[in-house]
Amino acid sequence: MNTSNTRQANAPSFRIITLVLNEHQCNKFVRITKSDDFYGGIIMLGRGTVKSEILNLLGIKSEKKEIVSILADEKKAAELLDFYTKELELDKPGHGIAFTTEALVANRTIKEGLSGWGEAPAIGGESMYRKLTVVVNRGMAEDVMDIARKSGVTGGTILHGRGAGSDYAAKFLGMEIEPEKELVIILLPSEIVEKVANDIYTELKLDNPGTGILFVEPVLDVRGLKKPGK
């Protein structure tokens, strides 16, 4: 396995597109989405703020939102974002928001033994951190954490949602049946990110289609984390 910290020319780059939509718009998202466009993703339920004074007076301070995160190729990302903006009319107020962030490494990088772990520019001499996100089937999040702990990670955060636009969404009476997924977020020092990601990838057999996706994002600074090994 290549442990070099520099990004190689042949390493693919990835983008995470995140959309915050209301329920209706999210249904539309699922309808118009072709799963071939990206590697996979997750839809999670959340709450958005309500600005209306009248509603606040009635105690309605938040409304239901769905947060969609999908992992796509760098080359495809801009095209996808434009596509969703047009189809979901995101440029109109109240129709939802979307943004793209960068991911250094995803399933494929590991699978093909490529290196894309990125440089680790240190700030103030401290070791740099990475954000590792793993999306797995419901009930597997604990397994992810167990593997991560063995590799030196101290903790993580688990959220849950359902698979987005995967091939695995079946239809029943015109309604999508999407598999339940769990999302694990782990912040970890860049020295161990490759080992942890590789361990999770091999032990959970993420190379089998439909098992899960994994990606690593750059993080600029962290606070409040326990120093590993201390």
Place this chain on the structure above:
Amino acid sequence: MNELTEKLKEVLASVLPITFIVLVLNFTIAPLETDMLVAFLVGSLLVIIGLTAFLFGIDQGLEPIGHGVGTAITHSNSFALLITVSLVLGFFISYAEPDLHILAKQVSSVTSGQFNNILMVVVVSVGLAVMMTLGMLRILRDVRLKYVFTAAYGLIFILSLFSSPDFLAIAFDASGATTGAITVPFMLALAAGVSAMKKDSKMSEADSFGLVGISSTGAILGVLIAGLFIGNGKLTGKLPETEIVATNLLQSYLLKLGTIAKDAIITLLPIIITYFLFQIFSFKQKLSKVLDITRGIVITYLGLVIFLLGVNGGFMDVGAQLGIRLAAMESKIPVLVVALLLGLTTVLAEPAVHVLTYQVEDVTGGSVKRGLVFLFMSVAVGTSIFMSALRILVPGIKLWMYLLPGFGLSVLLAFFVPDLFVGMGFDAGGVASGPMTATFSLAFVQGIAEQIPTADVVADGFGMIAIVAMTPIIALELLGAIYQAKLRKASKTAAQKELSTGGSHEHE
């Protein structure tokens, strides 16, 4: 205003179908008196407003309280506290349910006072409290739902061998009566609060459901066990006459407002007291949060009162009238078709059903769609009202012929479908028999019974709730089976597709 219009739209979609069906019937085969029709339309409007407010109120008031209490009890790590709180709370939320008191009075009169109404309320509440406690302990001790339900319904089956069929019907009705519009959302939130603390997410999800279903069996067991001691022969007495219908519209509503307003306060009281006790000793929330929850409770209360006013003032009489008119017709097909349609549509307007479907979406991260749950519940309750009507028309059909295979199948299916759907199904059984069914559909079925000479209004009136409580269990368990099969098949085809394209997600 988005959130408000969205909710209003959803409520409209739930209430308009039933309004539409009644209007169509009115202009075709079963014309209603103008007064009654106007009362019905006003009732529909009140139901729409009330249900919208109620659902918002639950979100802001009851749900956070239930969830908070569940989490706090689990956090305390004390079984003594868990048992005490569940027993006391279970007893009082059941005792405070107005529907239970109405049923108890009816039972007292049909058993010629042998089964005293206070005794009835107490045994039901004790039964519910005990089973609710077991239901809470089950979550923490990881006892699978299917074993609990097998044991509970096994016991009910054995006890029912020693009870008269009429008495069995009363027992089931009691369980339907205790799980009202306030109790169910609270219990759902409580179970979710307790199970949210569990480490295993898959178990935690499944365990969010089932508490309502388990508690319901407590009410049935309570009545059946009490029946062993005080004798439970054939029902002999007469049903008390329902109150005289007021002469004009305004009067008919005003008369009901007082009772409804009082009953709703009593129903909410145990939960309000619980909240303030927990607030003082455990939550210690900020004032703004307390105000939010208080406002939530007030909105819940107003919503419930408006909703019940609409149902009692406008829907009940129409239900009875439709039953009488249609059953009087030569052909029995219209009455059966209408029974099916009314069942299909009334359940949509049932407040607790909305709460259940929202919890299903929340707990599964949106994976199990609200619409599918609604659809399956709708078909289930439609079938059950149809079955109830059929039972009245055909004297040969006995209640046990529905209940024995029905509940048998429910328990059997529990061994083959995902735990999540088992809990959801048994909860849905308790949820489906809410205020809409207990007034409108029940009045309709009793209206039919009045027209059919072979029917016994007393015996046939009881028992409908039991059928309504049974069919949703089977329906949601079937949904679970379909769900499982669909996902399995989809992941298989995806894997094959994956293989044929070389195992990589390559882009062109």
